[in-house]
Amino acid sequence: MTPPEINSPGYEIPAEIRNQVNITTLDRVYNWSRKNSLWPMMFGLACCAIEMICTAASRYDFSRFGMEVMRPSPRQADVMIVSGTVTKKMVPQIVRLYNQMPEPKYVIAMGACASGGGPFKEGYNVVSGIDKFIPVDVYIPGCPPTPQALLNGLITLQKKVETESIKSARWYGRRPIQPIPIPVLGPDLMDPRKYGEIRELARQKAEAEAQAAAEAAAPAGEPEAG
Numbered sequence: 001m002t003p004p005e006i007n008s009p010g011y012e013i014p015a016e017i018r019n020q021v022n023i024t025t026l027d028r029v030y031n032w033s034r035k036n037s038l039w040p041m042m043f044g045l046a047c048c049a050i051e052m053i054c055t056a057a058s059r060y061d062f063s064r065f066g067m068e069v070m071r072p073s074p075r076q077a078d079v080m081i082v083s084g085t086v087t088k089k090m091v092p093q094i095v096r097l098y099n100q101m102p103e104p105k106y107v108i109a110m111g112a113c114a115s116g117g118g119p120f121k122e123g124y125n126v127v128s129g130i131d132k133f134i135p136v137d138v139y140i141p142g143c144p145p146t147p148q149a150l151l152n153g154l155i156t157l158q159k160k161v162e163t164e165s166i167k168s169a170r171w172y173g174r175r176p177i178q179p180i181p182i183p184v185l186g187p188d189l190m191d192p193r194k195y196g197e198i199r200e201l202a203r204q205k206a207e208a209e210a211q212a213a214a215e216a217a218a219p220a221g222e223p224e225a226g
């Protein structure tokens with residue numbers, strides 16, 4: 001028996017054939033099958049990951065929504081749950097994993113840290129949200145969010161999937177989707193997309209320092225006549 005939500009609204013199907021006949025659209029079937037088989041990637045970053053694990057365990061059991069197959073490989077996952085504090089050291093790995101996931105793919109920022117830095121915001125080793133580097137579909141507030149909050153976030157993602165259309169899906173577009181440039185961790189984290197900006201700031205700083213050094217080295221002016 002197919003679930004009633006697969007039918008397009010506005011069509012009255014006689015009760016005696018309701019289990020055999022559906023009136024629907026390709027988009028509804030396509031989205032219904034995708035939203036009920038979202039496979040999260042199995043990785044966690046900090047304390048929020050414990051709540052994510054609880055959500056998968058028997059008490060909350062997100063397999064009820066078709067999500068029980070947490071994949072250890074990004075090649076087989078279509079949801080990245082960023083669960084925990086995003087340190088600068090981890091950002092290149094997270095972006096690399098995101099690039100390795102096939103389309104269609106989605107990102108959930110779970111908790112205050114992944115959404116905006118949380119209690120560590122502006123710390124020397126932490127970024128202020130993973131959305132500075134990869135696109136986020138759903139934000140879940142809390143420190144940590146409860147398993148119920150994560151379930152709510154996953155249901156919100158399912159609702160988002162329901163609104164997509166094959167005609168406008170980016171992964172069927174004519175232009176290939178470009179991977180996100182992987183940030184480089186040096187003295188600080190550098191986003192390759194901002195290299196131009198970084199070079200310009202470095203040039204301005206070097207010019208200001210050279211000018212200050214020239215002024216310091218210049219001979220003092222003539223003393224005024226008495």
Ligand code: SF4
Binds near residue numbers: 049110111113118145
């Ligand atoms: S939001 Fe709170 S619980 Fe989650 S990783 Fe950050 S500090 Fe830990």
